[in-house]
Amino acid sequence: MNKKRIYPQWFLIVPLALYIIFFLLPSIMGVGYSVTDWNSRSVLTGVHFVGLDNYKEIFLSDKNYLSGIGHTLMFTIVSNIVKLIPALLIAIMLQEGLRGQGFYRTVLYLPSILPFVIIGLIFKSILNYNNGLLNMFFEAVHLDFFKLKWLSDLNVVWKSIIGVDAWRGIGYVMTIFLAGLNTIPKSYYEAAQIDGANFWQRLRYVTLPMLTGSIMINLVFGITYGLKVFDIVYVLTNGGPGHATEVLTTYAFQLYSRGQYGMSTALNTILLIITAVVGVFIVKTLGKQEVQQ
Amino acid sequence: MKKKALSAVLTAAMAVSMTAGMAMNVSAATDEFAGEELSILVSAGWMDDRYKATIDRFEDTYGVTVDLQTIPADQYSDILLSKLATDSCTDVFWIQSNPFAIESQIVDPEKYCIDFTGAEWEAKIPEVRRAACKCNDKLYGMQFWHNSPEYVMLYNKSLFEENGWEVPANYEELKALCAQILDAGITPWFMPGADGWQHQLPFFQIGGIYEEAQPGLYEALNNNTATFADNEKMLEVLNQFKEFSDAGYFGEDWIGTDSTNMANEFADRNCAMALANSSYIKQIKEDTGTEDEFGLFIEPLGDNTWFPSSPAGPTMFGYNGSEHPELVKEWFNFVAQTESLQEILDNSPSYTNIHANDDAVEQHWLPEEEEFMNSIPEEKMAVSVLQNGTKYTNDYWMNFGQDLVSFCLGEMEANDVLANMDTNRAEAAKVAGDPAWN
Numbered sequence: 001m002n003k004k005r006i007y008p009q010w011f012l013i014v015p016l017a018l019y020i021i022f023f024l025l026p027s028i029m030g031v032g033y034s035v036t037d038w039n040s041r042s043v044l045t046g047v048h049f050v051g052l053d054n055y056k057e058i059f060l061s062d063k064n065y066l067s068g069i070g071h072t073l074m075f076t077i078v079s080n081i082v083k084l085i086p087a088l089l090i091a092i093m094l095q096e097g098l099r100g101q102g103f104y105r106t107v108l109y110l111p112s113i114l115p116f117v118i119i120g121l122i123f124k125s126i127l128n129y130n131n132g133l134l135n136m137f138f139e140a141v142h143l144d145f146f147k148l149k150w151l152s153d154l155n156v157v158w159k160s161i162i163g164v165d166a167w168r169g170i171g172y173v174m175t176i177f178l179a180g181l182n183t184i185p186k187s188y189y190e191a192a193q194i195d196g197a198n199f200w201q202r203l204r205y206v207t208l209p210m211l212t213g214s215i216m217i218n219l220v221f222g223i224t225y226g227l228k229v230f231d232i233v234y235v236l237t238n239g240g241p242g243h244a245t246e247v248l249t250t251y252a253f254q255l256y257s258r259g260q261y262g263m264s265t266a267l268n269t270i271l272l273i274i275t276a277v278v279g280v281f282i283v284k285t286l287g288k289q290e291v292q293q
Numbered sequence: 294m295k296k297k298a299l300s301a302v303l304t305a306a307m308a309v310s311m312t313a314g315m316a317m318n319v320s321a322a323t324d325e326f327a328g329e330e331l332s333i334l335v336s337a338g339w340m341d342d343r344y345k346a347t348i349d350r351f352e353d354t355y356g357v358t359v360d361l362q363t364i365p366a367d368q369y370s371d372i373l374l375s376k377l378a379t380d381s382c383t384d385v386f387w388i389q390s391n392p393f394a395i396e397s398q399i400v401d402p403e404k405y406c407i408d409f410t411g412a413e414w415e416a417k418i419p420e421v422r423r424a425a426c427k428c429n430d431k432l433y434g435m436q437f438w439h440n441s442p443e444y445v446m447l448y449n450k451s452l453f454e455e456n457g458w459e460v461p462a463n464y465e466e467l468k469a470l471c472a473q474i475l476d477a478g479i480t481p482w483f484m485p486g487a488d489g490w491q492h493q494l495p496f497f498q499i500g501g502i503y504e505e506a507q508p509g510l511y512e513a514l515n516n517n518t519a520t521f522a523d524n525e526k527m528l529e530v531l532n533q534f535k536e537f538s539d540a541g542y543f544g545e546d547w548i549g550t551d552s553t554n555m556a557n558e559f560a561d562r563n564c565a566m567a568l569a570n571s572s573y574i575k576q577i578k579e580d581t582g583t584e585d586e587f588g589l590f591i592e593p594l595g596d597n598t599w600f601p602s603s604p605a606g607p608t609m610f611g612y613n614g615s616e617h618p619e620l621v622k623e624w625f626n627f628v629a630q631t632e633s634l635q636e637i638l639d640n641s642p643s644y645t646n647i648h649a650n651d652d653a654v655e656q657h658w659l660p661e662e663e664e665f666m667n668s669i670p671e672e673k674m675a676v677s678v679l680q681n682g683t684k685y686t687n688d689y690w691m692n693f694g695q696d697l698v699s700f701c702l703g704e705m706e707a708n709d710v711l712a713n714m715d716t717n718r719a720e721a722a723k724v725a726g727d728p729a730w731n
Contacts (some may be wrong), residue, residue, distance in 0.1 A: 240487075
């Protein structure tokens with residue numbers, strides 16, 4: 001039996017060691033520090049165990065940490081819906097023999113390779129109320145009622161962030177869907193067509209069941225990305241206006257910047273737990289469905 | 294005639310002997326420290342080119358080398374604390390000091406700082422800045438920084454004169470003026486809320502008026518016997534700020550506007566006033582080429598009449614574990630000399646003056662600054678701005694700014710903004726182990 005193995009087990013040692021040193025150990029240390037008063041003065045005064053005080057502060061104080069957690073969950077759900085559905089439809093469209101599909105694929109994927117800082121600078125400029133491109137365009141075509149305070153109106157700001165995030169992320173999600181679509185045998189669609197299935201029926205009974213793997217990958221990536229979202233919020237609004245777009249990571253960042261490292265790691269520990277639970281749940285649920293099919 | 298000749302000879306002899314004495318002193322100093330190295334740890338922007346000439350002269354005079362270690366501002370504090378904690382600090386280090394910073398940042402000045410008590414140069418530090426250099430009545434730091442009017446109301450004087458607008462002296466006059474300016478299609482008060490750190494200034498720069506309304510307030514806040522919450526004057530100012538925000542006096546979208554374009558907005562006459570530094574006048578003129586004239590006046594929110602004195606600034610300390618304590622002392626003596634102070638000022642293009650008790654230093658005040666400074670009575674400069682006169686307040690500057698925006702958007706109450714500051718200060722005091730909070 002052992003002889004049939006391509007690689008011996010000791011090949012695992014190096015990657016496992018790297019994983020433990022650079023991923024597992026820091027996470028465990030983070031959890032450990034979350035029950036201490038580690039702060040910027042600890043280098044002089046030492047680190048002390050404080051039990052669950054940091055967590056009590058997060059959940060029981062009248063600060064906005066809970067709203068940050070709420071915003072994070074909302075962003076995770078909405079941004080995934082906004083990205084996954086259009087990306088799937090675009091992928092199907094591009095798979096259906098559209099002319100110049102290679103060009104469209106490239107154009108749609110391009111935003112994914114742009115750094116967040118660049119995207120933030122560009123969109124902050126585009127979405128500026130007074131002299132941004134978008135509002136100037138609406139003015140030019142006499143659609144002034146569309147002119148909005150994209151990044152400073154409480155009712156609009158989340159839509160702007162999620163919109164920019166979707167603009168950046170759809171191409172990436174689409175690429176994974178395209179890879180999945182390529183693995184579905186053409187004969188399934190031909191058989192479905194012979195049986196008289198229309199587009200939606202083919203989508204419901206052929207495409208979606210066969211795409212479970214790609215959906216799972218996109219969901220796991222999308223949800224973990226959503227839960228630890230930071231860059232796009234930081235560069236566009238920095239949590240504002242006021243605290244309207246604060247997420248878990250922006251609070252963690254602020255606490256860290258102020259030297260409250262213990263509190264910051266407590267917030268990150270909460271994020272770690274949520275991500276781990278949600279991730280395991282998705283993989284188990286969708287994994288089961290895949291096995292059943 | 295003979296007497297005259299004799300006195301001339303004696304004078305010449307005296308001059309020769311003094312020169313010889315001085316030369317001997319310098320020679321002795323050179324011999325004493327020759328070959329030694331003085332290391333200095335500093336955050337970017339605090340020394341830069343302005344100290345270069347002084348450092349060069351110091352090296353030449355004493356035959357030593359200066360190792361200047363300039364650290365990016367965002368990493369500086371961590372690096373300094375690590376070096377102090379590991380007993381590996383440079384001979385000289387800097388902190389951004391205020392009357393509370395030595396205790397809160399250096400924690401144990403007796404252990405880490407050279408005690409300069411009794412040094413002659415103490416007299417050169419202005420009285421208002423000495424608290425930022427001292428702890429428990431011992432002199433540890435040296436602070437020579439500029440004293441230009443910081444974040445006072447800057448206005449387009451030409452625009453005001455053309456429209457017959459008068460500089461307001463109190464809140465009601467300011468409100469009436471803003472209404473007139475807005476009617477003229479101009480943003481009355483440019484407020485760059487998107488910067489995240491500027492819109493707090495109108496509240497904090499008028500610390501004197503809070504102290505005047507409740508004498509002893511600063512001390513009570515520092516002893517934890519008073520709070521920001523429920524302070525009537527502060528609530529009044531916050532509500533006035535919101536009133537201006539609601540009325541559009543800060544512009545249509547001040548929360549989403551940053552200061553990038555502020556100079557152009559002034560030059561294009563799209564705005565009439567802003568809270569800014571006096572040096573900004575120079576910047577507007579240089580950047581835009583405008584021929585408009587500008588002026589300064591005291592911010593009138595809360596009917597304020599106080600100048601925003603700010604006894605804070607980068608401050609230099611000697612490290613107690615230095616291997617060259619005498620050389621460090623010589624360096625401090627050297628920096629405090631008139632020639633050095635003049636060099637530092639002359640090599641600081643952004644600053645028009647250096648705040649030092651030394652009349653021999655030639656300052657470069659702008660005429661607008663002089664006019665403004667001369668209009669302020671001395672007693673109105675005696676109270677510090679709120680953020681630097683009270684403990685732990687400045688640490689939560691950005692949080693206060695976010696709360697202020699939330700308040701203006703109707704998401705928070707004014708008193709909650711103040712109560713949050715109390716909560717945050719208590720948190721910082723807890724970290725610092727401040728007995729007043731424990």
